[in-house]
Amino acid sequence: MVISARNLGQTYRSGGRTLTVLHDISLDVGAGEMMAIVGPSGSGKTTLLGLLAGLDRPATGSVHLLGQDLAALDEDGRAAFRAANVGFVFQAFQLIPTLTAVENVLVPLELAGALRSTSAADLRARASDLLGRVGLGDRIHHYPSQLSGGEQQRVALARAFAGRPKLLFADEPTGNLDAETGAVIIDLMMELNADAGTTLVLVTHDPGLAGRTNRILRLARGTIADGQG
Ligand code: ADP
Numbered sequence: 001m002v003i004s005a006r007n008l009g010q011t012y013r014s015g016g017r018t019l020t021v022l023h024d025i026s027l028d029v030g031a032g033e034m035m036a037i038v039g040p041s042g043s044g045k046t047t048l049l050g051l052l053a054g055l056d057r058p059a060t061g062s063v064h065l066l067g068q069d070l071a072a073l074d075e076d077g078r079a080a081f082r083a084a085n086v087g088f089v090f091q092a093f094q095l096i097p098t099l100t101a102v103e104n105v106l107v108p109l110e111l112a113g114a115l116r117s118t119s120a121a122d123l124r125a126r127a128s129d130l131l132g133r134v135g136l137g138d139r140i141h142h143y144p145s146q147l148s149g150g151e152q153q154r155v156a157l158a159r160a161f162a163g164r165p166k167l168l169f170a171d172e173p174t175g176n177l178d179a180e181t182g183a184v185i186i187d188l189m190m191e192l193n194a195d196a197g198t199t200l201v202l203v204t205h206d207p208g209l210a211g212r213t214n215r216i217l218r219l220a221r222g223t224i225a226d227g228q229g
């Protein structure tokens, strides 16, 4: 299994009270699978994604990614593990505004390149190539403010795939886009996913997007309501 979660729980402390936002989530995701997480706002989708991706630590339970127990790593260890294996796409794109498109794509490549000692010229060539694949070959020197929302999300997608991640997590990747632009992003995500055999986990409100994955996990009030596996 690429992802193995057991009895995951998460709590937040607020105003002296403890709020349980995720409770007893267990799931397995196999190599190359594409899973959508759906559910009402506040049901815990983003929290679950953060735990599965190793961005946050659970209050209870465990996550193994590619056989690695995330609890056995400290924060630096988790960061290095993510740099080598995990890509992210966020709803709000989260590009660095002071960097051009190609420089944004280079950020994770440089992290991964430092681990694999790839030359700077090779990294830049790969970043340009990725931007070409998402249709932005003629905009590699644009800053995020000079790009439309759909174009910014395409840069974010190129960035997410830059380090050749085995796992890609996306939190409402089409949430800020119109339907047509969203469909282009989904097509690209699936194309890149199929080419690289990447395991894909995405949160979405979009039934069209969820329907194109091979598995739907439904959350309700912090637990799995449907789609256990
Ligand atoms: P979803 O992505 O499904 O909309 P979230 O995972 O973002 O839901 O949030 C689940 C619940 O946890 C919500 O009720 C939210 O208010 C609460 N929550 C999320 N993050 C925090 C936090 N940092 N502190 C306190 N409560 C939080």
Ligand code: MG
Binding pocket: 045, 046, 047
């Ligand atoms: Mg959310």
